[in-house]
Amino acid sequence: MSAPDSKSQIVMQAKGLVKRYGQVTALDGADFELRAGEILAVIGDNGAGKSSLIKCLSGATIPDEGEIQLDGKVIHFKSPIDARRAGIETVYQDLAVAPAMTIAENLFLGREIRRHGLLGLLGFIDKKMMLEDSIARMNDLKVGIRSMTQAVETLSGGQRQCVAVGRAAAFAQHVVIMDEPTAALGVKEGNMVLELIRRVRDKGLPVVLISHNMPHVFEVADRIHIARLGKRAAVVNPKKISMSDTVAVMTGAKSVSDLPEDALAH
Amino acid sequence: MSKAPSPGAFDPLIQAHSMNSLKEKLPPLGTLGPAIALLLACTFFSFQHENFLTLKNFSLILQQVMVVGTIAIGQTLIILTAGIDLSCGMVMALGSIVMTKFAANYGLSAPVAILCGIAATALFGLINGLLVTRVKLPPFIVTLGTLNIAFAITQLYSGAQTITNIPDGMNLLGETFNFGGARVAYGVVLMLVLYVAVWVWLRDTAQGRHIYAVGNSPEATRLAGISTDKVLLGVYVLAGVFYGIAATLTVARTGAGDPNGGQTENLDAITAVVLGGTSLFGGRGIILGTLVGAMIVGVFRNGLTLMGVSSVYQILVTGVLVILAVATDQMSRKGAR
Amino acid sequence: MKKSTTLALTAIAFAASAATSAFAAETVIGLITKTESNPFFVKMKEGAEAAAKKAGAKLLSAAGKQDGDTAGQISAMENMVSAGAKTILITSSGDAIIPTIKKIQAQGVQVIALDSPVDGADALFATNNYKAGELIGQYAKAALKGKAPVIATMDLFPGHPVGAQRHNGFLAGYGLKTLDAKSNELAQPAEVVCMADTFGDAAKGQTAMENCLQKNSNINVVYAINEPAAAGAYKALKAAGKEKDVVILGVDGMCSNGVGNVEKGVIGATSMQYPLKMAALGVAAGVQYAKDGKRQTGYTDTGVDLVASKPMAGIKSIDTKTARAQCWGD
Numbered sequence: 001m002s003a004p005d006s007k008s009q010i011v012m013q014a015k016g017l018v019k020r021y022g023q024v025t026a027l028d029g030a031d032f033e034l035r036a037g038e039i040l041a042v043i044g045d046n047g048a049g050k051s052s053l054i055k056c057l058s059g060a061t062i063p064d065e066g067e068i069q070l071d072g073k074v075i076h077f078k079s080p081i082d083a084r085r086a087g088i089e090t091v092y093q094d095l096a097v098a099p100a101m102t103i104a105e106n107l108f109l110g111r112e113i114r115r116h117g118l119l120g121l122l123g124f125i126d127k128k129m130m131l132e133d134s135i136a137r138m139n140d141l142k143v144g145i146r147s148m149t150q151a152v153e154t155l156s157g158g159q160r161q162c163v164a165v166g167r168a169a170a171f172a173q174h175v176v177i178m179d180e181p182t183a184a185l186g187v188k189e190g191n192m193v194l195e196l197i198r199r200v201r202d203k204g205l206p207v208v209l210i211s212h213n214m215p216h217v218f219e220v221a222d223r224i225h226i227a228r229l230g231k232r233a234a235v236v237n238p239k240k241i242s243m244s245d246t247v248a249v250m251t252g253a254k255s256v257s258d259l260p261e262d263a264l265a266h
Numbered sequence: 267m268s269k270a271p272s273p274g275a276f277d278p279l280i281q282a283h284s285m286n287s288l289k290e291k292l293p294p295l296g297t298l299g300p301a302i303a304l305l306l307a308c309t310f311f312s313f314q315h316e317n318f319l320t321l322k323n324f325s326l327i328l329q330q331v332m333v334v335g336t337i338a339i340g341q342t343l344i345i346l347t348a349g350i351d352l353s354c355g356m357v358m359a360l361g362s363i364v365m366t367k368f369a370a371n372y373g374l375s376a377p378v379a380i381l382c383g384i385a386a387t388a389l390f391g392l393i394n395g396l397l398v399t400r401v402k403l404p405p406f407i408v409t410l411g412t413l414n415i416a417f418a419i420t421q422l423y424s425g426a427q428t429i430t431n432i433p434d435g436m437n438l439l440g441e442t443f444n445f446g447g448a449r450v451a452y453g454v455v456l457m458l459v460l461y462v463a464v465w466v467w468l469r470d471t472a473q474g475r476h477i478y479a480v481g482n483s484p485e486a487t488r489l490a491g492i493s494t495d496k497v498l499l500g501v502y503v504l505a506g507v508f509y510g511i512a513a514t515l516t517v518a519r520t521g522a523g524d525p526n527g528g529q530t531e532n533l534d535a536i537t538a539v540v541l542g543g544t545s546l547f548g549g550r551g552i553i554l555g556t557l558v559g560a561m562i563v564g565v566f567r568n569g570l571t572l573m574g575v576s577s578v579y580q581i582l583v584t585g586v587l588v589i590l591a592v593a594t595d596q597m598s599r600k601g602a603r
Numbered sequence: 604m605k606k607s608t609t610l611a612l613t614a615i616a617f618a619a620s621a622a623t624s625a626f627a628a629e630t631v632i633g634l635i636t637k638t639e640s641n642p643f644f645v646k647m648k649e650g651a652e653a654a655a656k657k658a659g660a661k662l663l664s665a666a667g668k669q670d671g672d673t674a675g676q677i678s679a680m681e682n683m684v685s686a687g688a689k690t691i692l693i694t695s696s697g698d699a700i701i702p703t704i705k706k707i708q709a710q711g712v713q714v715i716a717l718d719s720p721v722d723g724a725d726a727l728f729a730t731n732n733y734k735a736g737e738l739i740g741q742y743a744k745a746a747l748k749g750k751a752p753v754i755a756t757m758d759l760f761p762g763h764p765v766g767a768q769r770h771n772g773f774l775a776g777y778g779l780k781t782l783d784a785k786s787n788e789l790a791q792p793a794e795v796v797c798m799a800d801t802f803g804d805a806a807k808g809q810t811a812m813e814n815c816l817q818k819n820s821n822i823n824v825v826y827a828i829n830e831p832a833a834a835g836a837y838k839a840l841k842a843a844g845k846e847k848d849v850v851i852l853g854v855d856g857m858c859s860n861g862v863g864n865v866e867k868g869v870i871g872a873t874s875m876q877y878p879l880k881m882a883a884l885g886v887a888a889g890v891q892y893a894k895d896g897k898r899q900t901g902y903t904d905t906g907v908d909l910v911a912s913k914p915m916a917g918i919k920s921i922d923t924k925t926a927r928a929q930c931w932g933d
Contacts, residue, residue: 081491096489098482100549101475109479110490112472123471317817326817330810421640427933428805428831428860442842520806521838524831526640527806571814577800578761 008035011206012057012088012175017066019052026052027063028230034175039197039207041217041238044227045250053227054210058090058177059083070174087173093180095164099153103145104134106152107167137170138162141199158189162196169200176200177208182216194220214243223265226250237265299594300543300558303587307562311569318572321448328454329440329519331564333358334531335557336457336512338538339464340391340505342556345539346468347481347501348548349405351394353413354509355531359524360420361387361513366429366523369436376435384510390416391506395499413532420525429523440518453515458557460511465553477501482549537584538563541591550595562587630660632889633683634882635676635693637719639666642857642932643878644694647717650882651692658890663688673699680704684712690889692882695721713892715899717881719765726888726899728881730907732765732854733772733784735874736826738909738918739852740776742872743824745915746850750823752777755797755815757808757827757836762787766828769854773826796822801832808835816843825851830860830873837869856910858930865912866923872911875921878931880905 014032018025027049034040044050055061056068059077068075070086077083080090097106104127113129114120134148143162145155152160161181168176181197182190190213197220201207211217217224218238226233226249233249234256241263248254256264312319337354344351365383368374374382390412397408439456442449468474479487480497488494512531517523542559544551563584570580634651636644648664655662663686665679673696680691680703690713693700704714704723716724743752756773759766767787774781780792791798796819799811808827815822816839825840827833833853840846846869855861856875864870888899909920 080489084491092489094485096483096486098479098486098549100482101478105475105479106486109475109486110492112475114472123473125470125472125475127470315818323817326813330813333806426640426642426645430859516806520809520835522805522834524805526804530802567810568814568817571797571799571811572818574797574818576761576798 008037010034011036011071013069014053014057015067015069017053017056017063017068019049019056019061019063025230027056027066029066030227030230031232032057032225033235034206034208035223036206037201037204038222039201039209039220040223040225041209041211041221042225042227043211043214043217043246043250048227048250049230050210050227052230054177054179054208057083057175057208058088084171088175088177089168089172090177091161091164091168091179091181093183095160097152097160097164100151102149102151103138103155103163104131104148106163107134107137107148107170111171138166141166141169141196141203143196156189158185158192161185161189161193165193165196165200169203169205172205174205175208176205177210179210180212181209182211182213190216214247218243228252234259235265236263240265300541300555300562300591303541303590304558304562304565307565307569311565311572314569315572318569321446323568325442325448325450325454327561327564327568328457329451330568331560332451332453332457333512333516333519334534334538334563335560336460336515337509337531337535338542338556338560339460339553340508341535342539342542342544342551342553343464343477343501343508344405344505345481345536345544345546346477346548346551347498348484348546349398349498349501350409350536350546351405351502351505352409352532352536353390353394353416354409354505354535355528355533356413356416356420357387357390357506357528358509358513358516358531359526359528360390360416360423361510362517362523362527363420363424363429363525365513366432366436366517367424369433370429370431376433376438379433380436380514383513384507387510387513388503388506391503391509392499394506395502398502399495399498424523424525426525428525430521432517432521432523436514436517437521438518439515440521451519453518456511457515460508461553461557468553473497473500478549480548534563537588540588543591543595545595546592559591630658630890630893631683631687631689632660632662632886633680633686633688633691634662634664634885635679635683635691636664636666637670637672637676637694637696638668641670643718643855646931647694647878647882650879651886654883654886658886660886660890660893662886667696671696673697676700677703680707684710689713689893690715690885692717692885692889693721693724694718695724698722713889713898715885715888717885718878720902727902728884728888728905729902730876730881731904732768733775734904735854735876735907736769736772736774737776738874738907739826739854739872740773740778741918742776742909742911742915742920743773743826743850743852744777745918746871746913747824752779752794752824753819753821754795754824754826755799755812755819755822755836756789756795757801757811757825757832758789758798759828760800760802761789769828770826773852801828801835803829803832805831805835805838808832809839810835812836812839813843816840816845820845823849825849827851827853829853829855830857830864830870833870833873834860834864837864855932856908856926856930857932858927859933861932862910862923862926862930865910865926868912871913872909872920875908875910875926875929877905877907877929879929 010033012034017027017030019027030049030053042050056063059080059082108130113126115124115126131148143166145159182193221238224236224238317323337358341351341354361383364386365379368382369379394408394412397403398405439453442451476492476497480494484494538559539556541562542555566583567580652662663683667675676696677700684707692715694717701723708714714724716727718729720727756770758770764787767789768784770789771782774790779794781790797815799815801808801811825836827836830853833851840849850871853870853873861873865873910926911920912923914920
């Protein structure tokens with residue numbers, strides 16, 4: 001897949017987002033752009049407005065001002081379910097899985113495949129179909145878990161993350177948002193998840209990746225959105241800028257105007 | 267966009283998954299435990315008295331547990347959502363008074379009066395459910411309150427009098443028919459049918475799975491787009507219906523509406539659920555386990571009486587078993603991690 | 604002075620004088636029962652209210668939340684004494700109230716136990732539960748006409764004095780080996796083949812009887828702690844087709860559960876006790892104490908009568924018609 005550039009289609013976009021919580025202004029006219037086929041990392045210090053931005057995009061929060069567009073159409077999400085219906089899937093930091101239930105059940109929670117005819121109307125689930133579908137989807141993403149009928153709580157942290165990511169990728173139509181996916185993982189499992197994220201992108205789903213982990217960000221991101229003081233400070237190209245410069249912009253130690261032109265990405 | 271390969275095509279990986287899933291289909295120790303305990307108890311008592319291991323005796327035990335057993339179906343549903351219902355026995359008593367008094371005072375036929383009783387218990391279930399979901403009070407507190415309210419209403423409405431002039435139709439479920447040389451009560455058959463129906467419903471329908479999901483992780487359930495409030499409300503109302511059915515069974519068995527009934531059933535039902543391996547923390551358990559739990563209590567009571575042992579020991583044994591049941595469930599889950 | 608102020612002051616003066624005159628004239632008696640729901644205590648309360656009204660005394664009443672709620676009874680006692688009660692009538696839920704009884708006696712309050720004895724009370728008006736058991740035991744023996752008894756006892760629950768007295772009294776009346784009236788244990792001579800607990804409840808009585816029949820199908824005598832338990836036992840016997848082969852005995856004297864069931868032949872005989880009499884005697888003692896300061900003392904047996912529709916030779920019993928006039932509850 002060719003690297004996304006300014007000619008790639010814009011999938012999701014936000015202009016001038018404002019969000020206030022009492023006296024605190026979390027978002028102060030923030031902009032955002034996500035292009036087709038890319039992994040966009042969103043980084044920012046605490047208080048930069050990073051989580052508020054993501055909450056607006058995933059439907060968890062309603063912005064006070066500003067506009068969000070998906071595929072060129074203006075959208076108003078009232079809840080995370082609205083965002084999901086619009087084809088945006090979010091992988092939450094605490095994964096939002098039911099630990100005692102099986103992987104297959106978790107994948108299809110709330111979207112169970114029903115049986116045909118009267119049984120289906122009564123709510124009966126087609127377990128065989130769900131199992132086969134789960135296996136197929138996870139294989140597709142090359143997630144190596146032995147059995148889809150084991151309980152999620154029997155999996156390691158990295159495997160659980162893969163289940164949550166796999167679920168989002170399986171049902172997303174437009175965007176996948178991931179909140180700190182490698183935060184609680186060791187080196188090996190973290191790399192496993194990064195591999196999975198790349199495969200999701202390669203399948204054609206753009207990914208918004210929130211992360212504190214700079215090395216991971218630089219490993220997978222195509223572009224990096226730097227949030228600062230409730231606005232978008234810059235979007236940089238990880239191949240053309242150093243990690244230290246990126247962190248400097250994030251903390252305000254370095255101003256954007258001091259960066260060379262080719263470090264910026266559009 | 268992700269596109270799944272066509273299902274049904276032969277795939278060695280799918281085969282491998284299916285074989286592993288068979289191993290996972292074996293129930294955890296927490297569920298097998300109660301069945302083993304019941305089996306051991308029955309074996310022990312069969313050596314203590316010749317009349318224990320007979321169809322007649324087991325038919326009696328089933329009749330003795332059918333009321334608590336039916337209440338416990340509703341209680342299981344509520345405990346699966348990580349809730350609890352302390353009012354179950356009192357609500358059942360209220361239902362039994364409503365149906366017998368309506369039949370006696372207004373001359374209603376048995377089926378209509380029974381429906382009125384079940385409507386009353388379902389209404390109480392609705393009240394419990396609304397207080398839990400809308401007012402967001404903990405189920406323990408809510409049902410502690412409705413327990414007392416139900417008791418007071420029952421006492422006031424019945425005037426503390428037992429109602430004995432009930433229509434014949436109400437005795438029907440207490441009557442027995444011949445089956446393999448033993449007398450089996452219709453009420454017992456009803457209870458068993460209900461258990462199987464609820465078992466299938468919980469295991470194989472979306473609504474049933476959502477009940478487990480709400481108990482296991484309300485947050486994940488909510489984020490999956492399921493209305494946890496709707497699930498909880500439905501569970502409390504459905505439990506109320508089961509308490510009403512239990513009321514019908516107790517009227518049929520004793521032939522009367524007793525305003526002082528249901529007082530020990532509150533805790534007896536919870537005991538049956540816990541002994542059956544369902545976790546008080548929600549999200550785990552099998553409804554058939556509750557039936558086993560209820561049977562364990564009935565078997566011990568019957569067996570110890572046959573042995574001439576004081577009922578104090580029956581109470582002691584129940585207490586020990588409850589602790590064993592909860593401890594086993596905890597340990598088996600720690601092992602799985 | 605303004606007209607409204609005058610009116611107000613006059614009203615207050617009237618009220619004050621009325622209050623003081625009321626306090627001066629009326630004796631206040633407190634009645635504390637075990638629970639509100641047991642018909643035995645409901646009848647007792649009715650009797651006390653009627654007796655108090657007749658004597659021109661004021662009755663305060665309260666109860667514990669359930670059998671055994673001594674804390675509730677203690678609070679009620681203290682509140683009633685504060686409200687001016689000079690005599691407390693109590694059916695005690697347990698010995699935990701004894702210190703409070705001593706305390707209020709020291710303040711000049713008379714404490715009379717009704718139905719259940721409690722140490723330290725000035726007096727006791729109660730049924731002799733042992734005698735109640737003896738009466739039905741004698742009847743049972745006569746009813747069996749010399750046949751060997753195979754007895755099942757439907758008891759209350761372990762350790763309760765009333766349960767033990769009635770059970771042991773029954774065996775004494777039958778002439779079998781038993782314990783005396785002071786014991787809290789249940790005697791089990793060889794003739795008693797099954798003892799089961801019913802908690803005084805009909806449904807549990809049914810279960811208890813079913814299990815006892817499974818143990819020994821030759822049972823021909825069933826003693827029950829009270830009439831609901833007896834009714835439950837009858838149901839089990841009927842389902843087993845044995846109701847004609849067994850004589851059932853109960854205690855209490857309830858109207859339909861007791862006397863009614865004797866009429867129907869469900870119960871062979873029952874010992875009737877008199878909660879109304881207990882209440883009336885208690886109120887009378889309260890009025891007396893208020894008048895002359897003399898405390899009631901000792902134990903007064905409020906009487907027990909055997910109710911049977913088929914009288915037995917040599918055994919005194921009253922018929923169901925007479926019993927109906929004195930029954931209580933339902």
